[in-house]
Amino acid sequence: MRGKFLLVAVVGAIIATGGVLFGTGSPIIEGIAIEGGGRIGTAEIQALSGFHVGQPWSATQQKSAMQAILGLSGVKDISISKRRVSLRGVRVRLEVNEREPIGIVALTDHTKFWVDEDGILLKPADGELYSLILSGVDAKEISVGVRALSSVGREAIHEFFGLPGEILSRFQAASVVGDALELTAREGWKALVPVAGLKRQLERLDVIRQKLQDEGVSAWTLLDLRFEGEVTLRRYGHT
Numbered sequence: 598m599r600g601k602f603l604l605v606a607v608v609g610a611i612i613a614t615g616g617v618l619f620g621t622g623s624p625i626i627e628g629i630a631i632e633g634g635g636r637i638g639t640a641e642i643q644a645l646s647g648f649h650v651g652q653p654w655s656a657t658q659q660k661s662a663m664q665a666i667l668g669l670s671g672v673k674d675i676s677i678s679k680r681r682v683s684l685r686g687v688r689v690r691l692e693v694n695e696r697e698p699i700g701i702v703a704l705t706d707h708t709k710f711w712v713d714e715d716g717i718l719l720k721p722a723d724g725e726l727y728s729l730i731l732s733g734v735d736a737k738e739i740s741v742g743v744r745a746l747s748s749v750g751r752e753a754i755h756e757f758f759g760l761p762g763e764i765l766s767r768f769q770a771a772s773v774v775g776d777a778l779e780l781t782a783r784e785g786w787k788a789l790v791p792v793a794g795l796k797r798q799l800e801r802l803d804v805i806r807q808k809l810q811d812e813g814v815s816a817w818t819l820l821d822l823r824f825e826g827e828v829t830l831r832r833y834g835h836t
Contacts, residue, residue: 623653624679627686633693637671642693645669646677654679654687662691670743671696671719700758702746703732716751718744729765731757733772749776749792756795764799777823787819798822 629648631639646662659677666675674694679687698711701722709722709730718736734750746754753773757765770781778795780788790798805820805828814830821829 623655624681624687625685626650626652626654626689627682628688630688630690631693632691633695636695637669637693641669642666642691646691648689648691654689666691666693668740668742670717673713673715700754701728701730702734702750702754703730704734704736712746712754714755716746716754718746729768729771731771731773733774749773753778753792756792760796760799764796786817789819789821789823791823 626648627650629643629646629650631642645665645668647658647665648662652658663675663677666672672693673696676692678690678692680690682688696713696715696717696719698719699714700712701709702712702718703709710718711720711722712718722730731753734753735747736744736750737747739745745751750773757771757778767782768780769783772779773792774789776793777789777791780790782788788802790802802820802822805822809815809817809830817830817832819831821827821831
């Protein structure tokens with residue numbers, strides 16, 4: 598009996614000591630670190646998170662913070678972790694992965710936005726713009742405060758803004774027309790080409806233009822290449 602009593606007493610002492618060493622209840626936030634918040638700003642991210650130095654840490658607060666920050670259209674992903682820095686204190690770390698703008702789109706209502714590779718509308722594109730703009734695209738709300746392009750619009754930005762700079766520089770305007778792009782060259786002529794496989798379609802366009810030149814065909818205003826194996830030539834509004 599005495600041996601059993603001593604064993605229980607020792608275990609109890611260890612448990613009691615553990616309570617003193619590691620504390621009980623929720624840990625307290627002693628510091629907050631935010632990484633990756635460049636264009637958005639760390640102050641806005643912290644305000645949305647709801648984290649404050651001195652408040653208890655909880656999984657519920659972590660979940661709420663993630664939902665609030667992901668509600669920003671400029672945020673692609675967020676991770677939140679904690680690290681113990683004292684007996685009762687933790688340091689909270691927020692790693693923000695922001696969306697990167699790849700170009701400017703003009704919606705059907707003529708408003709302009711910077712857009713990322715996923716077709717998410719970021720901040721409005723204001724002021725004098727020197728970048729090539731992809732117009733004629735539609736967008737819809739996918740969550741509170743977040744709008745994205747239609748499926749055709751998303752494919753168009755992937756194909757169009759994915760072109761090398763030397764190819765993009767040949768054009769002064771681009772617009773989505775159905776499932777095709779209407780491209781306006783700096784020389785003034787236009788071309789209608791399918792969105793899918795745009796780089797290959799532009800190579801096809803160059804071959805046809807060269808052939809027309811070799812055959813002495815000139816004064817055309819638009820080449821319609823929307824249908825494989827067919828070429829429609831328009832001259833001053835006439836087919």
